[in-house]
Amino acid sequence: MSSRETPRRATIADVARHAGVATSTASVVFSGKAKVAAATRERVLAAATELGYAGPDPRAASLRRGRSGIVAVVLEGELRAAFLDPVTTAMMDGLTEGLADLSAGILLLRDEPGDEGSALANAPVDAFVLIGCSGRMRDSLEVVRGRGLPVVVIEGDAGEGIPRITLDNTAASADIARHLHDLGHRDVAIVTLHLNSDRERGVVTPERLAAATVDVAVDRLAGLRQVFPDAPAISASGSLIDEGARVGRMLLADAATRPTAVIAQSDLLAAGVVRAAEELGLRVPGDLSVAGFDGIAVDGLSHLTLTTSVQPAVDKGRAAGEQVARMLHGEPGTSQHLTCRLRVGTTTAAPAVR
Amino acid sequence: MSSRETPRRATIADVARHAGVATSTASVVFSGKAKVAAATRERVLAAATELGYAGPDPRAASLRRGRSGIVAVVLEGELRAAFLDPVTTAMMDGLTEGLADLSAGILLLRDEPGDEGSALANAPVDAFVLIGCSGRMRDSLEVVRGRGLPVVVIEGDAGEGIPRITLDNTAASADIARHLHDLGHRDVAIVTLHLNSDRERGVVTPERLAAATVDVAVDRLAGLRQVFPDAPAISASGSLIDEGARVGRMLLADAATRPTAVIAQSDLLAAGVVRAAEELGLRVPGDLSVAGFDGIAVDGLSHLTLTTSVQPAVDKGRAAGEQVARMLHGEPGTSQHLTCRLRVGTTTAAPAVR
DNA sequence: TTGTAGGCGTTATCAG
């Protein structure tokens, strides 16, 4: 107790001693878990400010409580790439909502394939939400399962008894295709999302399709091909407007082989296709119909309303959050299947008569 | 030790006992902090798998070590809004890098104005990075300072002894203005970022400017007005392409009062202005010069290269991360001032002769 | 190389 000790931060015990009460009493003053006489509370609070005590140490509290109040969100690939995607950000929003009761923080984690010492294995979190579980992600899944904490997977397959939040990607895609078919289109091209982590741009051959690991892309393509079995498809390297424009140019450059409609697997890609069309002097939807997927507000496409399938991105996140909350309460988590809704905009119309 | 006990998760002590070694030995096997005979290690590992022990409990470990391995990033406003901004995402990238040595996770936090029980006050984190410290943010700052943890502020004023990462917004803006002045422009209009948390769109009057709380907007405007003291300015409600287009239309609609150049305080806004100009049939840079700020790759502006001031967004984040790392090592944090670089693109040229 | 013991700062429980 000599004064040359390192000025260790005050603990709740110090405060209690200083205030002349028991540690437990001081604890209760801060947690509010029981009633305390106003006078005692004052004394404790006074002692606290005097000692510069800023409240219970969260680390100690989480050990004691067995809860850290943090939920990990595991994203595939670069964090920044994830946040470039409006669907992801919307989902995060929903997640925050769904988790609101827990007032839990969200810890962003990448799915780093392995190694010990990884954040995945050592982060002091109460639960995990995995997003877009594919390929590498499966390794992460192992680590996470091993920790025995609640896990929820959004748009991915996690196997045995792990609650999933899924979308009717195939059916929704078929709806879009049917819409175009009904308008009279027979010559349709497809722009898919990236098929796996190489993110290679190019024609989607049966071989590449078989090797694809991104379920979303595969499922949506399946739906589209239910209606247009022979529609050619090109995979984009990512969901970006400029990427859509690039693929769009590939598709539209040659007037002879130009389709009457292009279906893109995301709104950003679709916006890019619209851009490519306009560059080439084609009018949308007069000369070319374009449809997307997601139903997000595309920044920079103000003059047109995209025909698209509106996915409940916020709901997806919220559902995941709610399941996590339930599981943290000891109830079993359940899977949820959400559906998309076709929204007909101003970018699709009957093909021009030739 | 009766078998009807709740099947409590195994602890490292259980594993040790099961393997017939001391707890400390088992601990060392997992932490790798000392050499252990291969045979003993095997036995410990075997015992662990047998008991379903997935490694040390991070909560207990962080209490013991006094570190949780998590750094909080406090953002102003909605999380999703923050991530809609490419500069922010780039910065987060840099931050991740700067923090790499610590292999720390990043906990996303909003600056919720106060209340106890807030994540800001209770999250088990080792340090804080505050971004765009303004207005409400100051309350958050109080809470955070109270906790006595390392704090770094990016583009904001945190007062007394708190390391800041700042940008030469004023000087860089003056550079842009000078570039346009040199080209011969005298009739220039400005589109500013939002001035405060209301995000009101409209003419920037001296009164509004005086009440502005967003330093970045104010500083950049000051730089521009060094060169064009009388340039009219309109504040945007946020940094988005569509918002830039909206303000752009306000500025360009009337041919009589139309400026020969528009300087926007962000690239996204500038892209919107370009869009508005194109809609009105104006050519950029032939009929109108447009400049931005940030130097990001604007998704959806592929045909033009924006004249802009390239800010070291990634470096900003990295610098913050490095300071945090230093402070966590017990060294004092130091402020860093970073500079932008003018990049002349294809959107500015001499004004048309009239 | 392995074992022992003490404490990290809280909070839950239970008695007064």
Added chain:
DNA sequence: CTGATAACGCCTACAA
């Protein structure tokens, strides 16, 4: 309403 006490699960001197 307040107080004593025992964990929470781990780590790390220090001793053997």
